[in-house]
Amino acid sequence: MPRIAVIPGDGIGVDVTREAVKVMAAIRDRGIELDWDEFDYCADKYLDTGITLPDEEIANFRDNYDAVFVGAVGDPRVPDMAHARDILLGLRFKLDLYVNYRPCHLLDESLCPLRDKGIKEVNFTVFRENTEGLYSHVGGHLKQGTVDEVAIQTSVNTRKGVERICRHAFEFARERGLGKVCMSDKSNAMRFEGDLWQRAFFEVAKEYPDIEASHWFIDALLMQMVKRPEQFEVIVSCNMFGDIITDMGAQLCGGMGLAASGNIHPGRTSLFEPVHGSAPKYAGKDIANPLAAILSVGLMLEHLGYPEWTPRLEDIIRAMVREKKVPRDMGGELGTAAVGDWVVKKLKN
Numbered sequence: 167m168p169r170i171a172v173i174p175g176d177g178i179g180v181d182v183t184r185e186a187v188k189v190m191a192a193i194r195d196r197g198i199e200l201d202w203d204e205f206d207y208c209a210d211k212y213l214d215t216g217i218t219l220p221d222e223e224i225a226n227f228r229d230n231y232d233a234v235f236v237g238a239v240g241d242p243r244v245p246d247m248a249h250a251r252d253i254l255l256g257l258r259f260k261l262d263l264y265v266n267y268r269p270c271h272l273l274d275e276s277l278c279p280l281r282d283k284g285i286k287e288v289n290f291t292v293f294r295e296n297t298e299g300l301y302s303h304v305g306g307h308l309k310q311g312t313v314d315e316v317a318i319q320t321s322v323n324t325r326k327g328v329e330r331i332c333r334h335a336f337e338f339a340r341e342r343g344l345g346k347v348c349m350s351d352k353s354n355a356m357r358f359e360g361d362l363w364q365r366a367f368f369e370v371a372k373e374y375p376d377i378e379a380s381h382w383f384i385d386a387l388l389m390q391m392v393k394r395p396e397q398f399e400v401i402v403s404c405n406m407f408g409d410i411i412t413d414m415g416a417q418l419c420g421g422m423g424l425a426a427s428g429n430i431h432p433g434r435t436s437l438f439e440p441v442h443g444s445a446p447k448y449a450g451k452d453i454a455n456p457l458a459a460i461l462s463v464g465l466m467l468e469h470l471g472y473p474e475w476t477p478r479l480e481d482i483i484r485a486m487v488r489e490k491k492v493p494r495d496m497g498g499e500l501g502t503a504a505v506g507d508w509v510v511k512k513l514k515n
């Protein structure tokens with residue numbers, strides 16, 4: 167039976183996770199054996215005890231759970247993100263979750279901010295490298311707080327790391343019958359890592375002659391995502407650029423309230439979470455949109471071997487839009503809990 171470790175986290179993470187758990191319960195009632203335990207790692211715990219996320223707990227998740235579900239982390243009382251770094255980046259790095267899977271599928275034309283673009287045009291998947299790059303925590307300070315201060319943040323790119331995320335993007339394209347994979351970097355300015363990404367990507371591409379491999383520099387890619395999103399089926403990029411691409415991708419599909427993600431190592435315990443953060447100003451107000459979290463449950467079930475739930479949840483969201491039963495960020499009036507209840511009611515039909 168799949169076991170899930172649930173970490174609601176901070177801010178609206180708590181609000182949206184409550185709804186995601188309601189949906190998990192409804193899906194369990196439909197016959198899928200699922201079990202979960204909740205863990206209280208968050209800013210409050212860190213401020214009270216100094217505990218972020220112990221290594222023994224990460225080992226517990228790895229050994230005794232099939233997936234981890236996170237709401238969101240981040241709290242204005244912890245400006246250096248100390249706890250969030252250990253919880254979120256800690257899990258991504260220590261579980262070696264090298265695939266950050268972030269689908270950008272527009273569910274209804276009315277949700278797209280682009281003129282004359284609809285569900286056919288905005289329909290791509292982003293694979294963000296998730297264990298290297300500028301997030302590697304390599305660097306340091308010199309003379310901190312003085313006029314001679316120096317800060318160095320090094321981007322780490324390994325041949326193995328770049329190759330495996332590129333290969334994953336092509337494998338995904340092949341499995342889904344897609345014809346195009348686009349890599350984005352900044353190899354015109356950042357020659358060292360750019361050179362590695364260029365060679366690794368185009369060499370992997372040779373193993374997939376049936377799939378068109380293309381490239382945009384990251385600045386041009388973002389421009390093209392707005393101008394002609396229909397050219398994209400699969401996008402692969404490094405950790406930092408992937409982060410930026412996917413907030414923009416989220417907005418093309420109706421906003422952060424709808425963007426789901428998986429942090430995956432195929433075959434191993436993986437982490438699922440909405441793309442958005444803890445939006446502190448909305449915390450506890452029954453305003454946050456839980457659909458990104460609910461769609462992340464769908465991606466989690468896909469990873470656990472139940473791919474049928476994502477299309478089912480997407481159908482329900484399309485119906486919500488048609489019936490105008492949507493939360494505030496999508497132009498409606500439904501509160502967080504009411505959105506969860508609505509999805510659960512539809513799942514029972």
Ligand code: NAD
Pocket residue numbers: 178182237238239240241242247254422423439440441442443444445446453454455456458495
């Ligand atoms: P954010 O995603 O929390 O919020 C940005 C804005 O997006 C919000 O003000 C709101 O307008 C909108 N928004 C986001 N999620 C929404 C939802 N579910 N429903 C309705 N509107 C929503 O980003 P931020 O303000 O840059 O970050 C807040 C905190 O969250 C920071 O501490 C940041 O580091 C952290 N963060 C965490 C994660 C994560 O846990 N995965 C992701 C991003 C940011």
Ligand code: IPM
Pocket residue numbers: 240250254409441443
């Ligand atoms: C995300 C977030 C995180 C990231 C932050 C909170 C460290 O923005 O998951 O997209 O940059 O990866």
Ligand code: MN
Pocket residue numbers: 409410413441
């Ligand atoms: Mn982000």
